[in-house]
Amino acid sequence: MEHTLTALTNLRDERFFPAFSGLSDENDIDLDFYTSKNGYLWNPSKHWCFLAEIVNFNALIRLRLYVRDKTGNTVQIAFHTDARGEEVPLSLVESGNTVAILYAQQHSFMDFTTGIRLEDMPTFKDCQTTGWREKGHKDDCKVLQDRDLQAMFRMRWDHFDEFKSFPLN
Numbered sequence: 001m002e003h004t005l006t007a008l009t010n011l012r013d014e015r016f017f018p019a020f021s022g023l024s025d026e027n028d029i030d031l032d033f034y035t036s037k038n039g040y041l042w043n044p045s046k047h048w049c050f051l052a053e054i055v056n057f058n059a060l061i062r063l064r065l066y067v068r069d070k071t072g073n074t075v076q077i078a079f080h081t082d083a084r085g086e087e088v089p090l091s092l093v094e095s096g097n098t099v100a101i102l103y104a105q106q107h108s109f110m111d112f113t114t115g116i117r118l119e120d121m122p123t124f125k126d127c128q129t130t131g132w133r134e135k136g137h138k139d140d141c142k143v144l145q146d147r148d149l150q151a152m153f154r155m156r157w158d159h160f161d162e163f164k165s166f167p168l169n
Contacts, residue, residue, distance in 0.1 A: 008153045008154065009152060009153045009154070009155060009157060011051065011152075012070075013157070015032075015046070015048075015157070015158075016046065016047065016048050016049065016157035016158070017048070017049055017050075017051055017070075018048060018050065019069045019070050019071040019073065020050065020052075020069045020071075020073055020075045020106065020116075021071065021073065023048075023050060023104055023105055023106050023116075024105055024106065025105065025106045025107075025108075026105040026106065026107050026117075027108075029042055033045065033046070033048065043160065044103065044160045044163075045160055046157055046158050046159065046160050047102065047103075047155060047156075047157045047159075047160060047164060048102070048103065048104070048157065049100050049101065049102050049103075049104070049152065050069070050099075050100070050101045050104035050116065051069075051070070051098060051099070051100050052067035052068060052069045052070075052075065052077075052098070052099055053067060053068045053096065053097070053098055053099075054066070054067050054093065054094065054095055054096065054097045054098070054099060054126075055067060055068050055074060055095055056095065057093045059085065059090070059093075061084065062078060062079050062080065062084035062085050063078075063079040063084060063085025063086070063088060063093070064076050064077065064078050064079070064085075065077040065079075065093065065099065067099055075114075075115050075116065076109075076113065076115035076116070077099065077101070077115060077116045077118055078107075078109065078115060078116070078117055078118065079118050080117050080118065080119045081118065081119060081120075081121055085118075087121055088124075088126065092126040093126070097126055098126070099124065099125065099126055100124070100125040100148075100152070100166075101116060101118065101123055101124050101125075102123040102163075102164055102165065102166070103123055103163070104116050104123075120165075122165030122166055123165055123166065124166065125148055125166045147167065147168070148166055148167055148168045151168035152168065155168070
């Protein structure tokens with residue numbers, strides 16, 4: 001079920017678009033994100049999406065994005081997919097672009113750093129924003145015409161019925 005146009009999603013709502021520090025840890029059950037009917041099986045109680053701006057990247061062994069979240073903290077996103085992130089065109093991996101990750105969780109890496117371990121590409125989307133910010137394309141920006149972004153605005157984030165993935169329907 002989708003919101004009507006009069007009730008569009010607020011991308012600043014911390015409940016559904018948390019900063020990295022507001023994400024649950026993948027090894028904990030955070031009751032702000034999960035619910036259980038029997039105490040054994042836990043499912044998301046809502047949808048959420050981590051949004052951040054790419055500031056740098058490294059593609060030596062696997063693609064690692066370094067992104068800045070809405071609080072200004074820099075976080076790494078490590079691609080642990082079968083193709084190690086090669087499925088993301090390097091032309092999209094540039095400073096100023098925005099990433100969106102559905103159901104993101106904090107992960108502790110073996111080198112004692114924390115970040116996001118991305119294993120499922122359908123939960124990841126890269127959005128170009130440079131033209132909107134720096135080149136004055138705000139009025140006719142293709143990002144605002146993007147079907148996934150439009151679906152994010154209309155989605156019921158407070159009601160979890162099934163996992164969503166990009167492209168959003």
